[in-house]
Amino acid sequence: MITPDRTRSLPLQALAWALPLVRERGATLAAVVILSCLGSAAALLPPYLTQRLVDDGIVGGKVELVLQLCAVFLVLMVGGVLIETLSRLSYLKLSAHLLFGLREQVWRHLQTLAPTYYARTRGGEILSRLDGDVAEVQRFALDAPMAVLNGVFSLAVALVLMLSLSPLLTALVFALVPLQVAALILSRPWLERSTHAMRKESAAMSSFFVESLRAMKFIQASNAARRQEAGLRAHHGDYFAALRRSQLASLGAGGLQRVLSGLGVLLVFAVGGALAAAGDLSVGVVVAFIAYTTRAAGPLQTLAGVFMGWQRAKVSLERIRELAAERPTVQSPAQPVPLAHPVRGELRLDAVRFGYGTEAVLEGATLDIPSGTKLALVGASGAGKSTLIDLLQRHYDPQAGRLLLDGVRLDLVDLAELRRQLVVVDQEPVLMPGSIRDNLRFVAPDADETALMRALDLAGLGKLAHAGGLDRPVGAMAATLSRGERLRLALARAILQDPAVLILDETTSGLDLPVAQAIIGAVDRVFAGRTRILITHNLASVGAVDRIVELRDGRLVEPDPVRSAAPLLRVV
Numbered sequence: 001m002i003t004p005d006r007t008r009s010l011p012l013q014a015l016a017w018a019l020p021l022v023r024e025r026g027a028t029l030a031a032v033v034i035l036s037c038l039g040s041a042a043a044l045l046p047p048y049l050t051q052r053l054v055d056d057g058i059v060g061g062k063v064e065l066v067l068q069l070c071a072v073f074l075v076l077m078v079g080g081v082l083i084e085t086l087s088r089l090s091y092l093k094l095s096a097h098l099l100f101g102l103r104e105q106v107w108r109h110l111q112t113l114a115p116t117y118y119a120r121t122r123g124g125e126i127l128s129r130l131d132g133d134v135a136e137v138q139r140f141a142l143d144a145p146m147a148v149l150n151g152v153f154s155l156a157v158a159l160v161l162m163l164s165l166s167p168l169l170t171a172l173v174f175a176l177v178p179l180q181v182a183a184l185i186l187s188r189p190w191l192e193r194s195t196h197a198m199r200k201e202s203a204a205m206s207s208f209f210v211e212s213l214r215a216m217k218f219i220q221a222s223n224a225a226r227r228q229e230a231g232l233r234a235h236h237g238d239y240f241a242a243l244r245r246s247q248l249a250s251l252g253a254g255g256l257q258r259v260l261s262g263l264g265v266l267l268v269f270a271v272g273g274a275l276a277a278a279g280d281l282s283v284g285v286v287v288a289f290i291a292y293t294t295r296a297a298g299p300l301q302t303l304a305g306v307f308m309g310w311q312r313a314k315v316s317l318e319r320i321r322e323l324a325a326e327r328p329t330v331q332s333p334a335q336p337v338p339l340a341h342p343v344r345g346e347l348r349l350d351a352v353r354f355g356y357g358t359e360a361v362l363e364g365a366t367l368d369i370p371s372g373t374k375l376a377l378v379g380a381s382g383a384g385k386s387t388l389i390d391l392l393q394r395h396y397d398p399q400a401g402r403l404l405l406d407g408v409r410l411d412l413v414d415l416a417e418l419r420r421q422l423v424v425v426d427q428e429p430v431l432m433p434g435s436i437r438d439n440l441r442f443v444a445p446d447a448d449e450t451a452l453m454r455a456l457d458l459a460g461l462g463k464l465a466h467a468g469g470l471d472r473p474v475g476a477m478a479a480t481l482s483r484g485e486r487l488r489l490a491l492a493r494a495i496l497q498d499p500a501v502l503i504l505d506e507t508t509s510g511l512d513l514p515v516a517q518a519i520i521g522a523v524d525r526v527f528a529g530r531t532r533i534l535i536t537h538n539l540a541s542v543g544a545v546d547r548i549v550e551l552r553d554g555r556l557v558e559p560d561p562v563r564s565a566a567p568l569l570r571v572v
């Protein structure tokens, strides 16, 4: 579970978050560490051997030694390639485990957040956190310790070998390190700001795509395609400007590092060359040093890269922390009170108060719904009918008062059990991509083919299912089904869920009266004797009901005969 821990510094948080996942792959981590140290050692030996090759072999005239050292070079070269391949494969395994594990944690958290979070957060913002930001943190959490380990090991080995060759030249090479560190520290705010701007632009562009793709039919019908293209171009412009700033910052900081390490090479050339010319140093030592100076620049640059990577990861971690700080509005109780089976479906609202902000949507809402009641719930648009349903399905808890199912307070019932017993079919039910079977199995993974066909038959989709079979794809956003078919498919899902309470939230509104009545007829047949709540603006479409209640001024009251279109009421 991701939780922001303000007591820890950001780098520690990034590592603490990743640690349990790394621990699960202890053996792979050990392999990566050992192989990368072996690889570094294999890369550092050749310059040392070069000195022997030049001074003892070539200058000393020992042909046999030259050949022996060439054979050692060959072994080191082939061994180095093998070690690097194995090391990269192990790294890939560890890296994927970490990335997927971190992303699964964020996803798990997202699945607990309330509809209010999704109502106010742009889809692209969430996507870019799930994708780019998680990857950035993962890269840092794994790359940084590896790079530090590798860099420090390589530098230590190089330092020992260089000191054994020439302490003076070693001091010259390392004299520039403080300058390199100072350059990094100075470039830090620049790097951080530019990374922030880039991630923000990238999230805005993802949001643009997510929102436009969903609204494509509306964009086409409103002749807004050109304006959308211009919108995309504007996003591209902003993104490119931010990308250029970020690249300039990285190139500037990286370039400065390269110039400083290049200066080190020049110093070795100048001082080492002068000493060798004067006969105070062998040519082999100068050649080996030039190789070491360029190689020592590698680990130094890797360490500088860790620093720059940290600037990026810090921004991402901050964005993930923002997401982690969103707390779920409801949680399943640790010790749930079991419902007596079979669940009767008796509902009770007792002086319920709820509002999204300071203003109450429901205030003192009280109602008893005996088991098996078919209740019509009416109320003006915005009165709070859907909000009431969200409270019943426990997307939120009331700020005062109680809601009970079979006499048990909803917040004491296991959340999964509650949502199994209380099913809502919306006006625009959500259908998942895939086939009709996939959609039915989404709510009832264990149902067999016979149960699926029976549910479709009862929901009035028998013909369609028999014609195209259960494998008929419903298409992205269920675009291949008519609205009536989508509703019937949602009803078939509800039939498979077999709840004690069924709620239809304006399900049949906008349909032709005969179609609406046919769907309600199917509901009445299948759910006869069970509690049903039908939210509607048109009482004629929901058939005979046991009771009508109006939601007015936050309370549940007897309906206003004028506003409820009295002639249409048919209460049994």
Ligand SMILES: Nc1ncnc2c1ncn2[C@@H]1O[C@H](COP(=O)(O)OP(=O)(O)OP(=O)(O)O)[C@@H](O)[C@H]1O
Binding pocket: 115, 116, 119, 356, 357, 361, 379, 380, 381, 382, 383, 384, 385, 386, 387, 388
């Ligand atoms: N996520 C939200 N954040 C803030 N306010 C909200 C949110 N959802 C709904 N509201 C507000 O709460 C009030 C009740 O909304 P609700 O959707 O429950 O009404 P409704 O009776 O179902 O309306 P309709 O019949 O038009 O569907 C409205 O004023 C609405 O603007």
